Amino acid sequence: MNRQDKAQIIEQLHEKASRASIAVVTDFKGMTVEEMTQLRAKCFEIGVDYQVVKNTLARLALNDTDHGVLSEHLKENCAIALGYDDPVALAKALADFAKTNKKFAMRYGTLEGQFLDSDAVKELSKMPSKPELLSSLLGTMQAVPRNFVCLFANIERKFLYALTAIKEQKEAA
Structure with a gap:
Protein backbone atom coordinates (compact mmCIF):
# COMPACT_ATOMS: atom_id res chain seq x y z
CA MET A 1 0.00 0.00 0.00
CA ASN A 2 1.52 3.30 -1.01
CA ARG A 3 1.49 6.59 0.86
CA GLN A 4 -1.38 8.06 -1.15
CA ASP A 5 -3.67 5.09 -0.42
CA LYS A 6 -2.84 5.31 3.28
CA ALA A 7 -3.56 9.04 3.34
CA GLN A 8 -6.90 8.44 1.64
CA ILE A 9 -7.86 5.74 4.19
CA ILE A 10 -6.88 8.02 7.06
CA GLU A 11 -8.89 10.91 5.62
CA GLN A 12 -12.01 8.77 5.05
CA LEU A 13 -11.86 7.20 8.51
CA HIS A 14 -11.25 10.60 10.14
CA GLU A 15 -14.30 12.05 8.38
CA LYS A 16 -16.49 9.11 9.47
CA ALA A 17 -15.18 9.22 13.05
CA SER A 18 -15.84 12.96 13.25
CA ARG A 19 -19.53 12.39 12.42
CA ALA A 20 -19.95 9.26 14.58
CA SER A 21 -21.52 9.41 18.02
CA ILE A 22 -20.25 5.94 18.97
CA ALA A 23 -17.24 3.87 17.98
CA VAL A 24 -16.69 0.26 19.03
CA VAL A 25 -13.47 -1.66 18.49
CA THR A 26 -14.01 -5.37 17.87
CA ASP A 27 -11.89 -8.48 17.61
CA PHE A 28 -12.50 -10.63 14.55
CA LYS A 29 -9.58 -13.05 14.79
CA GLY A 30 -10.47 -16.47 13.37
CA MET A 31 -13.64 -15.38 11.60
CA THR A 32 -14.30 -16.48 8.03
CA VAL A 33 -14.96 -14.12 5.14
CA GLU A 34 -18.59 -15.27 5.08
CA GLU A 35 -19.05 -14.40 8.77
CA MET A 36 -17.46 -10.98 8.23
CA THR A 37 -19.77 -10.39 5.26
CA GLN A 38 -22.80 -11.24 7.42
CA LEU A 39 -21.62 -8.80 10.08
CA ARG A 40 -21.01 -6.05 7.55
CA ALA A 41 -24.46 -6.60 6.01
CA LYS A 42 -26.08 -6.42 9.45
CA CYS A 43 -24.20 -3.21 10.20
CA PHE A 44 -25.11 -1.71 6.82
CA GLU A 45 -28.83 -2.33 7.50
CA ILE A 46 -28.75 -0.12 10.60
CA GLY A 47 -26.53 2.58 9.09
CA VAL A 48 -23.24 1.60 10.73
CA ASP A 49 -19.80 1.62 9.10
CA TYR A 50 -17.74 -1.46 9.97
CA GLN A 51 -14.16 -1.32 8.76
CA VAL A 52 -11.02 -3.37 9.28
CA VAL A 53 -8.09 -0.99 9.38
CA LYS A 54 -4.44 -1.08 10.39
CA ASN A 55 -3.86 0.15 13.92
CA THR A 56 -1.36 2.84 12.91
CA LEU A 57 -3.78 4.25 10.34
CA ALA A 58 -6.65 4.11 12.83
CA ARG A 59 -4.58 5.96 15.44
CA LEU A 60 -3.85 8.75 12.98
CA ALA A 61 -7.47 8.92 11.80
CA LEU A 62 -9.00 8.98 15.30
CA ASN A 63 -6.81 11.85 16.52
CA ASP A 64 -8.69 15.14 16.89
CA THR A 65 -12.07 13.35 17.13
CA ASP A 66 -14.26 12.41 20.08
CA HIS A 67 -12.92 8.87 19.72
CA GLY A 68 -9.25 9.77 20.13
CA VAL A 69 -9.10 7.92 23.47
CA LEU A 70 -9.27 4.67 21.51
CA SER A 71 -5.89 5.34 19.90
CA GLU A 72 -3.90 4.12 22.88
CA HIS A 73 -5.91 0.89 23.11
CA LEU A 74 -5.55 -0.26 19.49
CA LYS A 75 -3.53 -3.48 19.57
CA GLU A 76 -3.48 -6.67 17.49
CA ASN A 77 -6.05 -7.24 14.73
CA CYS A 78 -9.14 -5.13 15.19
CA ALA A 79 -11.99 -3.51 13.33
CA ILE A 80 -13.90 -0.34 14.10
CA ALA A 81 -17.68 0.03 14.00
CA LEU A 82 -18.91 3.62 13.74
CA GLY A 83 -22.52 4.53 14.52
CA TYR A 84 -24.10 7.86 13.74
CA ASP A 85 -27.73 8.10 14.85
CA ASP A 86 -28.62 5.50 17.46
CA PRO A 87 -25.74 4.23 19.61
CA VAL A 88 -27.93 1.53 21.15
CA ALA A 89 -28.69 0.03 17.74
CA LEU A 90 -24.98 -0.42 17.06
CA ALA A 91 -24.36 -1.98 20.47
CA LYS A 92 -27.36 -4.33 20.04
CA ALA A 93 -26.28 -5.44 16.57
CA LEU A 94 -22.75 -6.23 17.73
CA ALA A 95 -23.95 -7.96 20.92
CA ASP A 96 -26.41 -10.11 18.92
CA PHE A 97 -23.67 -11.08 16.49
CA ALA A 98 -21.34 -11.91 19.39
CA LYS A 99 -23.97 -14.30 20.79
CA THR A 100 -24.08 -16.28 17.55
CA ASN A 101 -20.36 -16.15 16.76
CA LYS A 102 -17.95 -17.10 19.54
CA LYS A 103 -14.88 -15.83 17.65
CA PHE A 104 -16.22 -12.29 17.57
CA ALA A 105 -15.77 -10.02 20.59
CA MET A 106 -16.35 -6.39 21.44
CA ARG A 107 -13.24 -4.97 23.08
CA TYR A 108 -14.09 -1.38 23.99
CA GLY A 109 -15.58 1.77 22.58
CA THR A 110 -16.39 5.41 23.04
CA LEU A 111 -19.74 7.13 23.30
CA GLU A 112 -19.51 10.85 22.55
CA GLY A 113 -15.95 10.96 23.87
CA GLN A 114 -16.44 8.77 26.94
CA PHE A 115 -14.42 5.53 27.06
CA LEU A 116 -16.48 2.32 27.39
CA ASP A 117 -15.06 -1.08 28.26
CA SER A 118 -16.62 -4.23 26.80
CA ASP A 119 -19.01 -4.61 29.76
CA ALA A 120 -20.28 -1.05 29.30
CA VAL A 121 -20.90 -1.68 25.60
CA LYS A 122 -22.86 -4.84 26.52
CA GLU A 123 -24.90 -2.86 29.05
CA LEU A 124 -25.59 -0.24 26.39
CA SER A 125 -26.95 -2.99 24.15
CA LYS A 126 -29.53 -3.89 26.83
CA MET A 127 -31.02 -0.40 26.85
CA PRO A 128 -34.14 0.37 24.82
Missing part, protein backbone atom coordinates in the same frame (compact mmCIF):
# COMPACT_ATOMS: atom_id res chain seq x y z
CA SER A 129 -33.49 1.83 21.40
CA LYS A 130 -34.29 5.40 20.42
CA PRO A 131 -37.65 4.55 18.76
CA GLU A 132 -38.69 2.53 21.84
CA LEU A 133 -37.82 5.43 24.15
CA LEU A 134 -39.70 7.89 21.94
CA SER A 135 -42.79 5.68 21.87
CA SER A 136 -42.81 5.31 25.67
CA LEU A 137 -42.37 9.09 26.02
CA LEU A 138 -45.27 9.67 23.63
CA GLY A 139 -47.41 7.18 25.55
CA THR A 140 -46.65 9.01 28.80
CA MET A 141 -47.43 12.37 27.23
CA GLN A 142 -50.75 11.09 25.88
CA ALA A 143 -51.74 9.52 29.22
CA VAL A 144 -52.15 12.85 31.01
CA PRO A 145 -54.74 14.41 28.67
CA ARG A 146 -56.50 11.05 28.21
CA ASN A 147 -56.86 10.60 31.98
CA PHE A 148 -58.04 14.20 32.31
CA VAL A 149 -60.76 13.63 29.70
CA CYS A 150 -61.80 10.34 31.32
CA LEU A 151 -62.04 12.04 34.72
CA PHE A 152 -64.46 14.67 33.43
CA ALA A 153 -66.40 12.09 31.43
CA ASN A 154 -66.90 10.07 34.63
CA ILE A 155 -68.15 13.18 36.49
CA GLU A 156 -70.70 13.85 33.75
CA ARG A 157 -71.67 10.19 33.64
CA LYS A 158 -72.28 10.09 37.41
CA PHE A 159 -74.30 13.29 37.20
CA LEU A 160 -76.47 11.74 34.45
CA TYR A 161 -76.92 8.57 36.55
CA ALA A 162 -78.05 10.72 39.48
CA LEU A 163 -80.53 12.65 37.30
CA THR A 164 -81.85 9.39 35.82
CA ALA A 165 -82.30 7.95 39.29
CA ILE A 166 -84.18 11.06 40.46
CA LYS A 167 -86.41 10.91 37.35
CA GLU A 168 -87.21 7.24 37.93
CA GLN A 169 -87.93 7.94 41.58
CA LYS A 170 -90.39 10.74 40.71
CA GLU A 171 -92.08 8.63 38.05
CA ALA A 172 -92.51 5.77 40.51
CA ALA A 173 -94.07 8.11 43.10
Whole structure:
Protein backbone atom coordinates (compact mmCIF):
# COMPACT_ATOMS: atom_id res chain seq x y z
CA MET A 1 0.00 0.00 0.00
CA ASN A 2 1.52 3.30 -1.01
CA ARG A 3 1.49 6.59 0.86
CA GLN A 4 -1.38 8.06 -1.15
CA ASP A 5 -3.67 5.09 -0.42
CA LYS A 6 -2.84 5.31 3.28
CA ALA A 7 -3.56 9.04 3.34
CA GLN A 8 -6.90 8.44 1.64
CA ILE A 9 -7.86 5.74 4.19
CA ILE A 10 -6.88 8.02 7.06
CA GLU A 11 -8.89 10.91 5.62
CA GLN A 12 -12.01 8.77 5.05
CA LEU A 13 -11.86 7.20 8.51
CA HIS A 14 -11.25 10.60 10.14
CA GLU A 15 -14.30 12.05 8.38
CA LYS A 16 -16.49 9.11 9.47
CA ALA A 17 -15.18 9.22 13.05
CA SER A 18 -15.84 12.96 13.25
CA ARG A 19 -19.53 12.39 12.42
CA ALA A 20 -19.95 9.26 14.58
CA SER A 21 -21.52 9.41 18.02
CA ILE A 22 -20.25 5.94 18.97
CA ALA A 23 -17.24 3.87 17.98
CA VAL A 24 -16.69 0.26 19.03
CA VAL A 25 -13.47 -1.66 18.49
CA THR A 26 -14.01 -5.37 17.87
CA ASP A 27 -11.89 -8.48 17.61
CA PHE A 28 -12.50 -10.63 14.55
CA LYS A 29 -9.58 -13.05 14.79
CA GLY A 30 -10.47 -16.47 13.37
CA MET A 31 -13.64 -15.38 11.60
CA THR A 32 -14.30 -16.48 8.03
CA VAL A 33 -14.96 -14.12 5.14
CA GLU A 34 -18.59 -15.27 5.08
CA GLU A 35 -19.05 -14.40 8.77
CA MET A 36 -17.46 -10.98 8.23
CA THR A 37 -19.77 -10.39 5.26
CA GLN A 38 -22.80 -11.24 7.42
CA LEU A 39 -21.62 -8.80 10.08
CA ARG A 40 -21.01 -6.05 7.55
CA ALA A 41 -24.46 -6.60 6.01
CA LYS A 42 -26.08 -6.42 9.45
CA CYS A 43 -24.20 -3.21 10.20
CA PHE A 44 -25.11 -1.71 6.82
CA GLU A 45 -28.83 -2.33 7.50
CA ILE A 46 -28.75 -0.12 10.60
CA GLY A 47 -26.53 2.58 9.09
CA VAL A 48 -23.24 1.60 10.73
CA ASP A 49 -19.80 1.62 9.10
CA TYR A 50 -17.74 -1.46 9.97
CA GLN A 51 -14.16 -1.32 8.76
CA VAL A 52 -11.02 -3.37 9.28
CA VAL A 53 -8.09 -0.99 9.38
CA LYS A 54 -4.44 -1.08 10.39
CA ASN A 55 -3.86 0.15 13.92
CA THR A 56 -1.36 2.84 12.91
CA LEU A 57 -3.78 4.25 10.34
CA ALA A 58 -6.65 4.11 12.83
CA ARG A 59 -4.58 5.96 15.44
CA LEU A 60 -3.85 8.75 12.98
CA ALA A 61 -7.47 8.92 11.80
CA LEU A 62 -9.00 8.98 15.30
CA ASN A 63 -6.81 11.85 16.52
CA ASP A 64 -8.69 15.14 16.89
CA THR A 65 -12.07 13.35 17.13
CA ASP A 66 -14.26 12.41 20.08
CA HIS A 67 -12.92 8.87 19.72
CA GLY A 68 -9.25 9.77 20.13
CA VAL A 69 -9.10 7.92 23.47
CA LEU A 70 -9.27 4.67 21.51
CA SER A 71 -5.89 5.34 19.90
CA GLU A 72 -3.90 4.12 22.88
CA HIS A 73 -5.91 0.89 23.11
CA LEU A 74 -5.55 -0.26 19.49
CA LYS A 75 -3.53 -3.48 19.57
CA GLU A 76 -3.48 -6.67 17.49
CA ASN A 77 -6.05 -7.24 14.73
CA CYS A 78 -9.14 -5.13 15.19
CA ALA A 79 -11.99 -3.51 13.33
CA ILE A 80 -13.90 -0.34 14.10
CA ALA A 81 -17.68 0.03 14.00
CA LEU A 82 -18.91 3.62 13.74
CA GLY A 83 -22.52 4.53 14.52
CA TYR A 84 -24.10 7.86 13.74
CA ASP A 85 -27.73 8.10 14.85
CA ASP A 86 -28.62 5.50 17.46
CA PRO A 87 -25.74 4.23 19.61
CA VAL A 88 -27.93 1.53 21.15
CA ALA A 89 -28.69 0.03 17.74
CA LEU A 90 -24.98 -0.42 17.06
CA ALA A 91 -24.36 -1.98 20.47
CA LYS A 92 -27.36 -4.33 20.04
CA ALA A 93 -26.28 -5.44 16.57
CA LEU A 94 -22.75 -6.23 17.73
CA ALA A 95 -23.95 -7.96 20.92
CA ASP A 96 -26.41 -10.11 18.92
CA PHE A 97 -23.67 -11.08 16.49
CA ALA A 98 -21.34 -11.91 19.39
CA LYS A 99 -23.97 -14.30 20.79
CA THR A 100 -24.08 -16.28 17.55
CA ASN A 101 -20.36 -16.15 16.76
CA LYS A 102 -17.95 -17.10 19.54
CA LYS A 103 -14.88 -15.83 17.65
CA PHE A 104 -16.22 -12.29 17.57
CA ALA A 105 -15.77 -10.02 20.59
CA MET A 106 -16.35 -6.39 21.44
CA ARG A 107 -13.24 -4.97 23.08
CA TYR A 108 -14.09 -1.38 23.99
CA GLY A 109 -15.58 1.77 22.58
CA THR A 110 -16.39 5.41 23.04
CA LEU A 111 -19.74 7.13 23.30
CA GLU A 112 -19.51 10.85 22.55
CA GLY A 113 -15.95 10.96 23.87
CA GLN A 114 -16.44 8.77 26.94
CA PHE A 115 -14.42 5.53 27.06
CA LEU A 116 -16.48 2.32 27.39
CA ASP A 117 -15.06 -1.08 28.26
CA SER A 118 -16.62 -4.23 26.80
CA ASP A 119 -19.01 -4.61 29.76
CA ALA A 120 -20.28 -1.05 29.30
CA VAL A 121 -20.90 -1.68 25.60
CA LYS A 122 -22.86 -4.84 26.52
CA GLU A 123 -24.90 -2.86 29.05
CA LEU A 124 -25.59 -0.24 26.39
CA SER A 125 -26.95 -2.99 24.15
CA LYS A 126 -29.53 -3.89 26.83
CA MET A 127 -31.02 -0.40 26.85
CA PRO A 128 -34.14 0.37 24.82
CA SER A 129 -33.49 1.83 21.40
CA LYS A 130 -34.29 5.40 20.42
CA PRO A 131 -37.65 4.55 18.76
CA GLU A 132 -38.69 2.53 21.84
CA LEU A 133 -37.82 5.43 24.15
CA LEU A 134 -39.70 7.89 21.94
CA SER A 135 -42.79 5.68 21.87
CA SER A 136 -42.81 5.31 25.67
CA LEU A 137 -42.37 9.09 26.02
CA LEU A 138 -45.27 9.67 23.63
CA GLY A 139 -47.41 7.18 25.55
CA THR A 140 -46.65 9.01 28.80
CA MET A 141 -47.43 12.37 27.23
CA GLN A 142 -50.75 11.09 25.88
CA ALA A 143 -51.74 9.52 29.22
CA VAL A 144 -52.15 12.85 31.01
CA PRO A 145 -54.74 14.41 28.67
CA ARG A 146 -56.50 11.05 28.21
CA ASN A 147 -56.86 10.60 31.98
CA PHE A 148 -58.04 14.20 32.31
CA VAL A 149 -60.76 13.63 29.70
CA CYS A 150 -61.80 10.34 31.32
CA LEU A 151 -62.04 12.04 34.72
CA PHE A 152 -64.46 14.67 33.43
CA ALA A 153 -66.40 12.09 31.43
CA ASN A 154 -66.90 10.07 34.63
CA ILE A 155 -68.15 13.18 36.49
CA GLU A 156 -70.70 13.85 33.75
CA ARG A 157 -71.67 10.19 33.64
CA LYS A 158 -72.28 10.09 37.41
CA PHE A 159 -74.30 13.29 37.20
CA LEU A 160 -76.47 11.74 34.45
CA TYR A 161 -76.92 8.57 36.55
CA ALA A 162 -78.05 10.72 39.48
CA LEU A 163 -80.53 12.65 37.30
CA THR A 164 -81.85 9.39 35.82
CA ALA A 165 -82.30 7.95 39.29
CA ILE A 166 -84.18 11.06 40.46
CA LYS A 167 -86.41 10.91 37.35
CA GLU A 168 -87.21 7.24 37.93
CA GLN A 169 -87.93 7.94 41.58
CA LYS A 170 -90.39 10.74 40.71
CA GLU A 171 -92.08 8.63 38.05
CA ALA A 172 -92.51 5.77 40.51
CA ALA A 173 -94.07 8.11 43.10
